[in-house]
Amino acid sequence: MTCNPINGSCLEGCIPGYLGSFCNKTCDEGTYGLNCAQNCSQNCVGFCDSVDGSCTCSSGWTGSPNCSEICSVGRYGLNCSENCSPHCRSESNHCNHRDGHCEHGCDDGFQGSKCEEICNAMFYGENCSARCNENCVNQSCDHITGSCTYGCKPGWRTPNCKQECSAGKYGKDCGNHCSNHCRTMACNHITGSCLEGCTPGYLGSFCNKPCDEGTYGLNCSQNCSQNCLSVCDNVNGSCSCSSGWSGSPNCSEKFSGSGGSAAQSDTTDSGAVTGAVGGAVGAVGLIVVLITGILFIR
Structure with missing residues (x-):
């Protein structure tokens, strides 16, 4: 605090923050300290205190007096008051200390x-670069895992709807079973239509329609036997036989009766007729003889 007694100039220089012979001039902007020899920190907002260099820190910096420390990991912004997003990709949840972008x-x-x-x-x-599976309903899926939000379209299995229904099943949530009349139980995983046609006795895309009356078998391509009493079984053509016919499944054998074949039956019937005719002739002859004898006695 010593000065020249005549002109008042400071004899031992100025305290920090001031300049001039009379130490009445503050440091120029951007400088501070003894003889204003130090520059304010680049991390200050605006200018620093001319004496000790203290200042308001810019975003991402902290520390007294001159904002020389960056924000701690996980924080950013003015006064390091903001938290980094929990969705930054890093075990340390690291983000840029100034603006918080995930580096x-x-x-x-x-x-x-x-x-x-x-x-x-x-x-x-x-990076949100994967597209939800087209087999998801509305092509909507979980933004993290890709599992379908509203389930799968008919014919596909959860969780990601990338697999067809397992064999023998089809439709919404694969909850329907292929028709028992599909050959090899194979059907379309979406619609349920039979892929390899129908088992004998059935028609239609879903093999759920029996053959029309009078037909049976594979593709219903065979006609019931004419010897059937009524309609035949749609699968194998079996039926109840009409009179005079027998044989499984389709009444293809002429009925023989008991104790012999059809030919023997015919022979027996012929002999019976011949015997009957012979007997009738003999009876007529006897009557003629009796009448002749009576007339002779008279």
């Missing part, structure tokens, strides 16, 4: 500089 990208299912936005509709996964 290593986002966790699966998130996008944007700060990873605060979920993927757009129909996309999911890393």
Whole structure:
């Protein structure tokens, strides 16, 4: 505090923050300290205190007096008061200390500089670059895992609807069974129509229609036997036989009666007729003889 007694000039220089012979001039902007020899920190907002260099820190910096420390990991912004997004891709949840953008990208299912936005509709996964499976209802899926939000379209299995229904099943949630009349039980995984046609006795895309009356077998291509009493079985053509016929399944044998074949029956019947005719002739002859004898006696 010593000065020249005549002109008042400071004899031992100025305290920090001031300049001039009379130490009445503050440091120029951007400098501070003894003889104003130090520059304010670049991390200050505006200018620093001319004496000790203290200042208001810019975004991402902290520390007294001159904002020489960056924000701690997981924080950013003015006074390091903001938390990094929990969806920044990093075990340490690291983001830029100034503006909070995620320097290593986002966790699966998130996008944007700060990873605060979920993927757009129909996309999911890393960088939201994977498209939801087209077999998802409305092609809508979980933005992280890709599992279908509203389930699968008919014919496909959860969780990601990438697999067809297992053999023998079809439709919504694979909850329907192929018709028992599909050959090899193989049907379309979406509609249930039989892929390899029908078992004998059935028609139609779903093999749920029996053969029309009078037909049977594979593709209903065979006609029931004319010897059937009524309609035949649609699968193998078996039926109840009309009079005079027998044989399984389709009444193809002429009925023989008991104790012999049809030929023997015919022979027996012929002999019976011959015997009957012979007997009748003999009876007529006897009557003629009796009448002749009576007339002779008279």
